Amino acid sequence: MKLALIRRQYSATGGAELYVQRLLGALAAAGHETHLFAEKWQGQADGVQFHSVAVEGARAERPLRFAEAVNAALQHGRFDCVFSLERTLKQDVYRAGDGLHRVWLQRRRQFAPWWKRPLVGRGAFHRNMLALEAQTFDPANTRHIIVNSEMVRGEIAQHFPAFPQERVHTIRNGVNVQRFRSVPRSVARTRFGLGEDDFVLVFVGSGWERKGLPWLLKFMAAHSGDPRLKLLVVTRDRMRGKIPPNVILTGPLSDVEAAYAAADVLTFLPIYEPCSNVVSEALASGIPVVTTSFNGASELIEPGINGHVLSDPADMAALGTCIRHWRERGSAAPVKTRLPLDLEQNVGLTLQVLEQTVKAA
Incomplete structure (x- = not known):
């Protein structure tokens, strides 16, 4: 199979790109000829041919310009399958890893201050993204879609009802499970200056307003008199x-598994996340997760078994109740999750969809 893979920015070291790295490796190992079309990339991937797609223009224009440029570049080669990880003009398979831009804007309006709500989504960038998204989800332009949660599948059915549901495939995010079981708890706690009797919440992520960090900081400020409650x-x-004072800032970590090892609960309260990797990472580490129903990864949570799901990320009382539940549990024994989290399974299922798409052509 001669495959064109589209990713606007590729990094061989970025945590968010681990999926792409493993997929490229699996494709090469299976003997497929793989071409990566990207605007920027760092590092190398064995057996992959890189194609630079240069674009210019203001921020509002660049996603559309990239889509147009990569579409033109693809005309110079014949590919069995075009697999896009970006909103582009025409592809055989699209992975909707970022969910729907229009739903993200809805959530921003829902949680923005009243005076800001009329302004959300009015800029040229958002207009261009919505138009590009509509083209991507047109069944004439995309043969199959991969989603990482049933939440996103439902959003596609609601906003793009013309796209056949039988052409939408749910493949959940995976992680390197062994990586997140490799750090001793005592070593991690010593590293971050935590006592064995501390009850430690952890937040991992960037884009802090979208991912609920302001609410966690508000919660910690309200509980600053509790000497044993900490937030990493x-x-x-x-x-x-x-x-x-009960919040510890680590900065970015290349070995984020140490933060999970030091923690008792992942607290992650996004207003929109298609399927957050940090939930899978925390569960692989064996710690429970408190997240929101606006996170597709909440589908991994069995309330009281491996975490809790809040219907409102701003509900401090509900957050406190969940934290008390896990604090009173009184044991650091790993929680169990019923859904597979292994990255290799994720990559294998993705490869199946690509190969089936080619066979059906």
């Missing part, structure tokens, strides 16, 4: 305002 924050974002 792993983010590259610049923090705003006063940070409560």
